Amino acid sequence: MRALGRHVLAEVYGCSFEILNDIKKVEEIMVKAALEAGAEIREVCFHKFSPQGVSGVVVISESHLAIHTWPELGYAAVDVFTCGERVNPWDACRYLTEKFKAADVHATEIERGVIEPPQAAAVNL
Structure with a gap:
């Protein structure tokens, strides 16, 4: 079996209020995290909520x-x-948690699109 992708889900705690509430800083950190992992960026979209949150x-x-x-x-x-195989999601995760000044991180990886080897096809004669 092989997976099509790797999905890291991170719960990031104890971060800086100022950083997490600054749309420009959050966007910059996320973009740099993607680049740190070796990814090729296509689009970027961020939204600032009122009174706080991004x-x-x-x-x-x-x-x-x-x-x-x-x-x-x-x-x-x-x-x-x-x-x-080229991009490591953990590299991005480590980068952004450091830049958010996280005190604690709980992260897990899920394999996405696990593909079973094809079964021998029955042939109708």
């Missing part, structure tokens, strides 16, 4: 990085999904 996505050729922040809680929910 959500955004960095679309990469290999899939995406997404974030939703709760600055008042020092918390960010982060997804880093990559396809192929």
